[in-house]
Amino acid sequence: MTETIKSDPATTSNTSVFEPKIVAFVCKWCTYAGADLAGTSRQVYPSNVRALMLPCTGRIDVTFVLRAFLQGADGVIVSGCHPGDCHYTAGNFRARRRWILFRDLLDTLGVDLRRVEMAWISAAEGTKWVKTITTFTDQIRELGPYEPMHKVAEDRSPDTILPVDLALSYYSGGENPISAVDPKLQEAVGEAMAAGKVKVVVGWVRNTTLSRPRPVWVASAEAAKFLTQPGDSGNLARMIKNPQLRPVGPIGIVARTTEMMALNVLIQEAQLDPANVVIFAVMPDGKFLGTMDMAQVAALIGEQVKNVPADQPAGFSPETHKLLDELMAKTPAERWQFWAEQSAKCIRCYACRGSCPMCNCEQCFAEKNQPQWFPTAADGPGNFAWQAFRAFHLAGRCVGCGACQDACPAGIPLNVLGAAMARSSLKHFGHRAGVDPKAVPLQSDFRPDDKESFIL
Ligand code: SF4
Ligand code: SF4
Structure with a gap:
C-alpha cells in the first residue's frame, strides 16, 4: 500500500523526521482485545497510535473523527468486529453504513481519504492489528503532517464580518417575485375548515415590510390569502415542528413539492402523524392542485420522481x-x-x-x-x-x-x-x-450486503 502512494503536494508535505499522530477508535470486544493479544504476544508495532476504546464500532460518531483531526491527528482508523460477530448484533453494520456516507462527505470537502481507514480486526487477530497499524503508519508518514487540517484547527480568528452588499441583499429580500392570491386555494381552505378537517392552516402571505413573503397560521378561512408561488421563501414544513400544535387537532399546510417531501421524511421519523395533516397542494407553476391526504401526496411524489433521472x-x-x-x-x-x-x-x-x-x-x-x-x-x-x-x-x-x-x-x-x-x-x-414515507430512515437501517470494499 505505501509504495504506490504519492503525496499530493497541494495537501501534504513531507519531512525526514516526521512521526505521525494516529488515532484508533477500537471496539472493546474485538480489536481492543486483538491489540492486547499483539502486546502479550510481544509483537512490535509503531507507537504512533493512540487507541481509544469504544463499546462497539456502532458508537463511532463522525464528530469523533473530525475532532481527532482538529486536535492534531494526521490519520484516523476505526476498527471493530467482523460482520456477523458484533456483540450487540448489528452495531458494526450500522457503523459501516455511516462510514460509506462519511467517506463521500469527506471526499466532497476535499479531505484526503488516505488519512481515514476502517478495518475489521477480531480478538484473535493480533497479527492483523500489527500489520494494519504498521502499514497505516507508514502510509501517513509518507503523506506527511496533515497541514491543511491543522491550519483550520489553528484558525482562531474572530467572527467574519459580512460584506455589506451581501448582508443588505439578504435583509432587503432581493428579487423574489411572488404570485397573486388564488381564490381556489382560499375556497379549499374554507371548505376544509367548515368540514372540521383542519383547525389551523399555514401558508405564505405577502409581507408588508420585505419583498419576501412570510408564513402565517390562520384559524379562519376569511384570513387565508395564501400565495401559491412564494419563490425562495423557505420550507413551510418546518412550521409544524412546534410542539404547541399537537393538541390543536388536524393541521393544514399549503405545500409545494419539496414541502411534501419534507413531510414524508418527518412521517418516516415518527415526527408527524399522517392522519393529523391535510395538504393543500400547489405546483411550481402556481397551480392549486387540490386538497390531499398524505397517502395521495405519496402517490403524487412517486409519479413526479419517475421523471427524475435514475x-x-x-x-x-x-x-x-x-x-x-x-x-x-x-x-x-x-x-x-x-x-x-x-x-x-x-x-x-x-x-x-x-x-x-x-x-x-x-x-x-x-x-x-x-x-x-x-x-x-x-x-x-x-x-x-x-x-x-x-x-x-x-x-x-x-x-x-x-x-x-x-x-x-x-x-x-x-x-x-x-x-x-x-x-x-x-x-x-x-x-x-x-x-416513501414508509421507508426506514437511511441511517437507522443497514443491509448485511452493504458495500465494504474500502474496509481493511
Ligand atoms: S446560516 Fe450560514 S452563516 Fe448561519 S450558521 Fe448556517 S452556514 Fe453559518
Ligand atoms: S431539507 Fe436540505 S435543502 Fe432543505 S433546508 Fe434542510 S438541509 Fe437545506
Missing part, C-alpha cells in the same frame, strides 16, 4: 447539480480550498438549522457544553465541524428545498453539500429522501 436525487435544482458537478471535477486540494473559504464566512447564526424542516432536535448538539461535541465558536475548527456534521446529519434526509441556503446570510452554498450526500445515499443505498 442517478439523481429528487428535489435539488439543476443549478445545484451543476455546481456540484463542477466542484467534483476539481482536485481534492481545490475542493478543500473552496470549502475552507466558504466555511470561514459562517457566523454561526444557525439560520440554516432554523429554516430546515429536518432539524428538529429539542437541543442541538452543536450548542451543548456538557459534553461539548465540538468547538462552538465561529472560528476555523468550530465552523468546519459544524458544516461537516450538519451535512452528515442530513444524509438521507435532506430534500433539497434550498431553504438553508436561502436563509444563510453568508451566502454559503449549503445545498451543494446536501446534494452530495443525497447522491451518495442514492448511489450506495438506492435511497431518495422524502419519496
Whole structure:
C-alpha cells in the first residue's frame, strides 16, 4: 500500500523526521482485545497510535473523527468486529453504513481519504492489528503532517464580518417575485375548515415590510390569502415542528413539492402523524392542485420522481447539480480550498438549522457544553465541524428545498453539500429522501450486503 502512494503536494508535505499522530477508535470486544493479544504476544508495532476504546464500532460518531483531526491527528482508523460477530448484533453494520456516507462527505470537502481507514480486526487477530497499524503508519508518514487540517484547527480568528452588499441583499429580500392570491386555494381552505378537517392552516402571505413573503397560521378561512408561488421563501414544513400544535387537532399546510417531501421524511421519523395533516397542494407553476391526504401526496411524489433521472436525487435544482458537478471535477486540494473559504464566512447564526424542516432536535448538539461535541465558536475548527456534521446529519434526509441556503446570510452554498450526500445515499443505498414515507430512515437501517470494499 505505501509504495504506490504519492503525496499530493497541494495537501501534504513531507519531512525526514516526521512521526505521525494516529488515532484508533477500537471496539472493546474485538480489536481492543486483538491489540492486547499483539502486546502479550510481544509483537512490535509503531507507537504512533493512540487507541481509544469504544463499546462497539456502532458508537463511532463522525464528530469523533473530525475532532481527532482538529486536535492534531494526521490519520484516523476505526476498527471493530467482523460482520456477523458484533456483540450487540448489528452495531458494526450500522457503523459501516455511516462510514460509506462519511467517506463521500469527506471526499466532497476535499479531505484526503488516505488519512481515514476502517478495518475489521477480531480478538484473535493480533497479527492483523500489527500489520494494519504498521502499514497505516507508514502510509501517513509518507503523506506527511496533515497541514491543511491543522491550519483550520489553528484558525482562531474572530467572527467574519459580512460584506455589506451581501448582508443588505439578504435583509432587503432581493428579487423574489411572488404570485397573486388564488381564490381556489382560499375556497379549499374554507371548505376544509367548515368540514372540521383542519383547525389551523399555514401558508405564505405577502409581507408588508420585505419583498419576501412570510408564513402565517390562520384559524379562519376569511384570513387565508395564501400565495401559491412564494419563490425562495423557505420550507413551510418546518412550521409544524412546534410542539404547541399537537393538541390543536388536524393541521393544514399549503405545500409545494419539496414541502411534501419534507413531510414524508418527518412521517418516516415518527415526527408527524399522517392522519393529523391535510395538504393543500400547489405546483411550481402556481397551480392549486387540490386538497390531499398524505397517502395521495405519496402517490403524487412517486409519479413526479419517475421523471427524475435514475442517478439523481429528487428535489435539488439543476443549478445545484451543476455546481456540484463542477466542484467534483476539481482536485481534492481545490475542493478543500473552496470549502475552507466558504466555511470561514459562517457566523454561526444557525439560520440554516432554523429554516430546515429536518432539524428538529429539542437541543442541538452543536450548542451543548456538557459534553461539548465540538468547538462552538465561529472560528476555523468550530465552523468546519459544524458544516461537516450538519451535512452528515442530513444524509438521507435532506430534500433539497434550498431553504438553508436561502436563509444563510453568508451566502454559503449549503445545498451543494446536501446534494452530495443525497447522491451518495442514492448511489450506495438506492435511497431518495422524502419519496416513501414508509421507508426506514437511511441511517437507522443497514443491509448485511452493504458495500465494504474500502474496509481493511
Ligand atoms: S446560516 Fe450560514 S452563516 Fe448561519 S450558521 Fe448556517 S452556514 Fe453559518
Ligand atoms: S438541509 Fe437545506 S435543502 Fe436540505 S431539507 Fe434542510 S433546508 Fe432543505
